[in-house]
Amino acid sequence: MTHPYIRLRRGFVVVTAVGALLVPAAGGAMALPSSAAAVATATEPPSPSSSGDGVVELTPAVQQQVDEAVQRVMKQANVPGATVGIWTPDRGRYVKSFGVRDKSTGQEMAPDLFMRIGSETKTFTVTAVLQLVDQGKIGLDDTIDQYIDGVPNGDRITLRQLAGMRSGLFNYSADEDFFKALTTDPQQPFTPQQLLDYSFKHPVLFPPGEKFYYCNTNLILLGLVVEKMSGSHLNDYIHEHILDPAGLDDTLFPTGNEFPTPHSQGYTNQTATGKVEDSADWNPSWGWAAGAMISTLEDLRIWARTVATGVLPDGDRMISPATQKQRLTTPPTPIPGAGYGLGLFNVQGWIGHNGSLPGYESLTVYLPSARATLVVVLNTDINYKNQEPSTLFGDAITTIISPDHVFDLPAEPAAQ
Template identity: 65%
Template sequence: MLIVPGTAYASPPAPEIPFSAMADPSPSADGAFADLSPAVTARLDAAIRKVMREASVPGVTVGLWAPGKGSYVRSFGVADKATGAPMEPDLNMRIGSETKTFTVTALLELVDQDKVGLDDPIGKYIDDVPNGDRITLRELAGMRSGLFNYSMDEGFFKAFTSDPDRPFTPQELLDYSFSHPVQFAPGAEFEYSNTNLILLGLVVEKAGEMPLNEFIERNVLEPAGLTNTVFPTGAEFPSPHAHGYTNQTASGDIEDATDWNPSWGWAAGAMISDLQDLRSWARTLATGTLLTPETQAERLDIAPTTIPGAGYGLGIFNVQGWIGHNGSLPGYESLTVYLPEARATMVVLLNTDIVHDQAEPSTLFGEAITRIVSPGHVYNLPVTATRSSSESPSS
C-alpha cells in the first residue's frame, strides 16, 4: 500500500511461521473456512455495513472465494460522493503498497535468471546508499535495511501535500531518506520503509535493462494474465474508477484525491488494479507460479516482526495465516490475501484511507470478515504496523 508502516514498537515479536505451514495443500482443511451460504452471506453483509457506518467509508467492494465453499462478491456504498454513483465490482482502484508484491516478484524473477543475488549488497547496483556495502537485497525486500522511510520525512510531507499533482523522481525520494541517519544496523530489526522498494525498483531497472513499469508489465502482469493491472508513469487512471477521499492534506480537511500523482510511491505504491485481477494475483503470489520453487521458498521464509500475529517475508506479509499484502495511499485502501489452509482468497477495495479509531479501514473490514469466515485465522494488522504517523501518506 503505500502503507507507511514505519517505526518499530515495543510489542513482543510474533512467533516465526514455518514455510511448511504455508504450503498450498490440495484438500481444503475441514473447518478452515465457512461455507458461503445465504446465512453467512447475510452475516457478511451486516458486518461490512457496520464497518462502513462506523468508519464513514464511502464505498467498498469485497470478494471471497474458496473451493467447495462458494463465493461472495458485493459492492456497497458510493464510488463518487458528488454524483452518488454506486460502487461496482469492476471499478479500477489504486492499490498502494500492494505494488510491493509486484516489484519484489520482478526482483525474484531476476534472481531466477541469475542476474541478481538476494545476498548482493545494494551498493553493487546503486551508488551512495548509506551502508550500501552491507545492506543486501534480501534485507531491503524483508524490511530490515535500517534505512529511513522517506515518506516519514517532514520535508517530503510538506512537498507532497502542498502540490499533490507534482511528480517525484526516485532520486528525489531517496534524497529525503538519505538526509536522515540510518535507524539500525542491516538485519538487526524489522522496520517497514518505502525507501527499500525504491532501491529495489532501481535494481530491477538496471538488471532488467528497461524501465520498471515496462519490466513488470512484460514479466509479471502478462505472464500472470492480469489484463486490468497497470503501473502508471503519472497520474493517469483507467476508467471506470472510483473516486478516493483522504484527509492526508495540508489542512487536514477531507479532499478528493482521485487524480493525485502517485509517482511519490513508485515501486512502493503506484499501481492500479481491479477485483478480478487481484483475486488471481493473490493465489499467484502465495503459490509462486512465476518463480522457481526454491525462490518462492525464499520469499515465504517468514521472519518475526514487532507486529503481533504477523510475520514478513520478501515483500509479503503473513497475518494469522493469511498471506499477501495490504495497500493504502491517499484516497484508497486495499487488501489482497490468500489462506493456503483453505485455498481461500479475500480481496477488499475501498475509496478512503482515513483512519478510524486508530485502525486502518481495510483492517477493520478484514477483521470483521474473517471473524465470520475463518475464525481460526482472524486478520488483524495494527495501525502502527502500516502507518506510523497520521501525517504521512501511506503506501
Template identity: 55%
Template sequence: MRRSTSRRTLCAALLVASLWAPTAAHPAAADQRPVAAHPDKGDCPNSLGRGLTSRLDKTMNDVGKKADIPGAVVGLWMQGKGCYVRSMGVADTRTGEPMAADSFVRIGSETKTFTVTALLELVDEGRVKLDDPISTYVKGVPKGHRITLRQLAEMRSGLFPYTEDAGFVHDLLSDPQRTFTPRQSLAYGFKHRNTSAPGKKFQYSNSNLILLGMVIEKVSGHPLADFIHHRVLRAAHLRHTLFPRGNEFPQPHPRGYTDQTLSGEVADATNWNPSWGWAAGAMISNLHDLRHWAKSVATGQLLTAKTQKQRLKTLPTGFPGTTYGLGILKTNGWIGHNGSIPGYETVTVYLPSKKATLVVMMNTDILSQGQEPSTLLARAITAVATPKNVYDGAATAP
C-alpha cells in the first residue's frame, strides 16, 4: 500500500521519536539502553570484533533515532569473521518493554519468497510451466491469456496493484479486522486497466502473487497455507514460521505501529488481519528462521539447479544496482527480499561473495523522509560491514 508522510501529524511523529531514547515514564524504559546485546549464543557464538561491533552499534542507534523507529533487531552473520546480533528500542511503547531478538514479527512481502518457492517446486515436478498463461488456471484476469506465470513472478504482468486502489485502502482501513478472500482483493485491481503490456516493464504489484497463490492451490489441491507448511517450511526446517489463518500471532511479539490510518495518526496494528496480503504478504517468522531461509532462497536448497538458475535470472527494475527475478530481489550483490505490512518491516538477504546473511526486523512501517525505515537501517549496516555491497530495497517499496 502506498504511504504518504504528509498524513503524519506532528504529535504522532514526536510520540514515536521519543521512544528510542531511555525515558523515566516507565521503569522498564528507564533501565533500557539504546543498544543491548542479544543473549542467544546459538545464533551468535562469535562476535565480529570490538571495533566493527562498536561501529555497528553506533550506526544502529543513529538510524533508529533519526528514523523514529520504536524497536529493531539486526542479525548479521559473516562466514569466517563472526556475527552481530542486536536488539534495541522498545517492543511496546506503552509499557517500555525492550525489543527482544527472539520475537516473532509479521514479514509482509517476504512472504513472496515462500509463495514463489512453492510454485517453483511445482515447476520442478512438471505440474506447471513458467510460460503457461495465467488464464489456464485462473479465469477473469484482464488479458490473462497473454500474461505468463513467469511474468507474474517477475513483477512484469502489467496488472494494476489492488493495494493502490482507493476503494481497497478505504475498506481495509475502515475495518482492519476484516477478512479478504483472494478474489475479493483482486477485484479492486481488476477494476482498472492494465498499466502496461505483459513483460514490458517492472512494476511491483501484490496482484501478481495473489494469482500465483491461486495457481498453487488449484494445481496442488491444497490450501496455500497447508502446501507452504508441508512442502516449504518443513523441508527447510523452519519451525518458527507460519502462514496465519487470521490475525493469530505467536508470543513473544512486539506491538506494531503504523500511520496507515484514515486519520493519518499512529495506530497499533499488531492484531490487524493480514488476509488481504495472503500469498503476497501474510506470513510470520523470527530471526532464527529468517537467517536460515536467506541462504536457502539464495542458493536454491529446495529447488533443482535448473530452476534456481531461472529464479536468479533477474531483470532491471529501473533502480540502479537493483534487479528482480522470480520473487527475488538482487541489490548490489545481496539476494533476498524485504517486507512491509502495517506495523512491521523486515529485510532478509544473503551475500554469496562474502557468505554473509543479514536480517532486519522492526515494529513500524512509518516512512522517514519518504523512505522505508528497514531500507534505511539495512543500507546503513551494510555500508559499515560490507561497503562494496550496500543494500538498497527501494525497488520493492510499496
C-alpha cells in the first residue's frame, strides 16, 4: 500500500529520479491522467470539424456537447461542483457552473466564487522572478547559493533549473513527517524555512538539469529569492507588480487561512483518517510560493492570456519579449506531447498550468493559435481511478472544442 502523501499540485506529470510516479493520492497510488477515452461514453455525438487554428465555433450544439461532457465527468468522478469557462475572440463564449458549492446546504456552484488555485500560484511566483531578471537584479543562470544558504547542490542549481523543475531537490510535500504535521493540524502555519527543512533532510535525487521532476521545494526557494532581491514580502510584491497591473482584483495571496466570500467549500480525502473532509478553512501557508493563492474564474481568464503571452490587458508588457521567449521554451518531459518551461507547461499547444491542493483543483490554459482560453475550477481534489479530475475535464472538453489540440495526457502505471 502506498503512503498518502499530501498533494500540492504535482503538475500534469510527476516523475521521480527513476521514472516512477510520486505523491500518491490518499489511500492509494496515483497515476497520470488518462486520455479522453476514459471519460467517453459508448454513444459520443459526432465530433465537430475544427477550423484552421484547431478550434470549433461554440454553437448551441457544441455547447450542449460540452454540457454533457462536464456532467458525465462529474458523475463518473463524483465531483460536487464545477465551473467551466471557454472564451474565443470570434467563435463564442461559454461560462457555466454545475453541481453544488456546499454539500451540506445544497447551495449551487456559481461562476463568481473565490476558489483556491493551488499550483497555479507557481505561475505568479515565476513571473515575479522573471520581472527581477528584466530589472537586472538576478540572472536565470545564477546559482541559488548566491541568494540562499544551505541548499544541497546550491552551487550547481540555477534559478532556471528551479523554475523548470529540473533541480534534483526532494519535494517537501512528499515527506512523511510533513504529511503527519499538516494532517494533524491543517490550520497551523508553516514558514518557508520549515518547508525547506522537510526537503533538505533528504538526499538530492539527481544532478541538476539531468531530468524533469515536479517539486514544490523549487518554488519555495524562488519565493525567497524574490523577497530578498525585491525587499518586499512575496505576497506584497505579487499584489503590487503582477495582480494590480493585470487588473486581477479578485486574486489574492493569503497570509493565513483567510478566504473571501462567496467561496466554495472544498472536499478532500487527504486527511489523517483518509475520510473526506471540508478543507475550506485549512491554512494554505504550507503551499506558500508553490500553491497558496486564491482567484476567480474571470481573473483566471485574464491571467491565462497574460501569462502565456507576457502582455498585460492594456497592451503593456508584463515581462520582456526576450524573457518571455525563454519562459515559453518548454523542453520535453517524460510524457509524450507535454513540455515544461519556466513555471508553465505546454500540452498539445495549450499553455498554462493547473493547480491542486486539498479540496480544490483548477486548470487555466491558453491556446495561442486560436487565442482561446479554457478555465476549469473544481471543489474537490479526490482522484478518480488514480486520475486527477481537473485533467479529465480538460481532456473531455478539448476533445470537443479543439480536436486538433486535445489536452491528452496518457496514463502510466501507478507507483507501488
